[in-house]
Amino acid sequence: MSASSLLRGELQSLARRSVEIKGACRNEESTKLYLALPFVRLLGFDYSNPLEVYPEHDATFDERQPNKVDLAVMRGGEPVIAIECKHVGADLRQARGQLRGYYNALPTTKLAILTDGITFEFFVDSEEPNLMDEEPFLTLDLEVISRNGAAVDALEMLAHMSKESFNPDTIAELAHVQLVKKRLRISFVEEANSPSEDFCRHFLLKAGLKNVRKAAIDRYYAPMIKTAFNEALVLPMAEQIRKSHEDGTLGLSDERVVTTERELSLFNYIRRRLAFLVKEEKSFRAIEAVSYKDYLGKLIIFYDKERKGRLFDFVEGANGFDKFIFPRPYGEIVTNNMLDIDEALRAVFMARVREIGSPRVAVRLADIA
Numbered sequence: 001m002s003a004s005s006l007l008r009g010e011l012q013s014l015a016r017r018s019v020e021i022k023g024a025c026r027n028e029e030s031t032k033l034y035l036a037l038p039f040v041r042l043l044g045f046d047y048s049n050p051l052e053v054y055p056e057h058d059a060t061f062d063e064r065q066p067n068k069v070d071l072a073v074m075r076g077g078e079p080v081i082a083i084e085c086k087h088v089g090a091d092l093r094q095a096r097g098q099l100r101g102y103y104n105a106l107p108t109t110k111l112a113i114l115t116d117g118i119t120f121e122f123f124v125d126s127e128e129p130n131l132m133d134e135e136p137f138l139t140l141d142l143e144v145i146s147r148n149g150a151a152v153d154a155l156e157m158l159a160h161m162s163k164e165s166f167n168p169d170t171i172a173e174l175a176h177v178q179l180v181k182k183r184l185r186i187s188f189v190e191e192a193n194s195p196s197e198d199f200c201r202h203f204l205l206k207a208g209l210k211n212v213r214k215a216a217i218d219r220y221y222a223p224m225i226k227t228a229f230n231e232a233l234v235l236p237m238a239e240q241i242r243k244s245h246e247d248g249t250l251g252l253s254d255e256r257v258v259t260t261e262r263e264l265s266l267f268n269y270i271r272r273r274l275a276f277l278v279k280e281e282k283s284f285r286a287i288e289a290v291s292y293k294d295y296l297g298k299l300i301i302f303y304d305k306e307r308k309g310r311l312f313d314f315v316e317g318a319n320g321f322d323k324f325i326f327p328r329p330y331g332e333i334v335t336n337n338m339l340d341i342d343e344a345l346r347a348v349f350m351a352r353v354r355e356i357g358s359p360r361v362a363v364r365l366a367d368i369a
Contacts, residue, residue: 007155007158007159008149008150008155010042011042011145011150011155011158012145012146012149012150014039014042014142015142015143015145015146016146017038018035018038018117018142018146019118019142019143019146021034021035022035022088022117022118023088025087025088025117026087026088027087028070028085028086028087031085031087031088031115031116031117032055032070032071032085034117035085035088035115035117035118036070036071036083036085036115036117037053037071039115039120040053040071040073040083042158043158043161043162043163044162044163044164045073045163047071051074051077052073052074053071053072053073053074054071054072054074054079055070055071056069056070057069057071057072057079057082057106059072059082059101059102059103059105059106060105061101061104061105067101067102067105069082069083069084069099069102069106070083070084070085071083071084071085072106072109075166078108079106079108079109080108080109080110080166081109081110081111081112081113081161082099082102082103082106082109082111082112082113083112083113083114083115084098084099084102084112084113084114084115085115085116085117086114086115086116087116087117088116088118089116090116092114092115092116092119095114096114096121096123096134099112099114099123099132100112100123100131100132100134103123103125103130103131103132104130104131104132107130110124110125110168110171110172111123111124111168111171112124112132114136118141118142118143119139119140119142120140120142121136121138121139122136122137122138122139122140122157122161123135123136123137124137124171124172124175125172126172126175126176126179133179137157137174137175137176137178137179137182138154138157138175138178140154141288141289144288144289144291147291147293148291148292153178156174157171157174157175157178160174186284189275189276189284191229192226192229192230192276193226193276193279194222194226194279195222195225195226195229197214197217197218199225200212200217200221200222200225201217203225204217204221204225209221230276263292263294263299263314266314267292267301270290270301270311270345271287271290273338273342273345274287274290274345274346274349275287277342277345277346277349278346278349278350282353283349283350283353286303286304286349286353289303289304290302290303290349291303291304291306293306297315298313298314298315299313299314300312300313300314301313301314302352303352303353303356304352304356305356308352308355308356309352309355309356310327310352311326311345311348311349311352312324312325312326312327312341312344312345312348313325317334320336321334321335321336322334322335322336324341324344326341326344326345326348327348330343330344330347330348
């Protein structure tokens with residue numbers, strides 16, 4: 001078994017266990033003992049050795065205000081990773097400033113982790129040396145990982161954070177790449193939903209159109225560019241899903257539930273499609289919490305909670321026509337064109353986000369990538 005496969009399996013096992021016991025972790029100390037420390041062990045650090053993992057490490061910038069970070073991973077007697085733990089369900093955004101103070105007070109620290117035991121946010125100082133970034137370069141949600149496993153890029157990042165491979169320069173470089181990719185994805189989606197004047201002029205120039213009036217862009221060309229984006233990036237995936245259906249790649253054998261390549265393609269398409277359909281940043285971040293559950297004869301797509309967050313049931317149909325069963329008022333949509341479900345998909349997703357609220361994971365667009 002490869003190291004990547006081993007890490008993937010260990011992380012998913014840890015995620016499932018953490019989700020099972022999170023209800024018993026009602027304060028910061030229990031979060032640290034039963035949820036954070038096992039994650040530290042996953043990275044290969046021995047938390048039973050104070051020379052390697054030290055609790056309540058001094059992180060004082062001003063002697064008049066002494067501070068201590070919950071856990072410090074040590075190397076050569078100096079802290080290199082600062083870990084701050086909050087109780088399960090805590091708003092991690094509100095605690096970032098606290099962790100930033102600890103990080104900035106510890107010049108040897110090269111990685112900071114903020115967690116409530118289920119969501120883990122990872123920070124470096126890519127903007128300015130020894131000043132922790134305001135946004136995480138990586139966010140892991142163990143609830144999502146327990147259901148769907150971890151993304152390849154997340155596993156790559158974790159591998160470089162492990163004791164065996166820990167290299168601050170490599171981590172900083174990979175973190176920079178992740179942050180830039182995340183910002184680019186957000187920019188692309190914003191432009192795809194509402195093309196700016198500069199964006200439109202750039203592509204109009206490539207199409208041979210110069211000196212176009214702003215009024216013409218707003219009234220005519222911006223909608224055209226939005227449609228072209230949609231056709232170039234979304235329709236090919238929809239066509240791929242349709243072709244895989246016609247090729248007969250679905251199959252259930254021996255009455256056992258098998259999540260097929262086509263079903264996985266459908267799930268990935270839905271998340272990418274939602275990225276085009278929603279406009280609010282809050283809802284865009286919530287896409288990461290869209291998941292699936294496979295049952296005999298149908299695939300359920302849901303937001304955050306399988307029952308309360310149900311988006312639709314997917315049932316493979318005959319002759320290329322599939323059935324999408326949405327809640328009222330939409331009901332069943334039988335079609336061979338994926339774009340026919342756009343209205344229902346967006347409306348139901350937005351309703352579920354309003355009903356359930358935003359997931360704890362902070363944007364995690366990176367985790368869609």
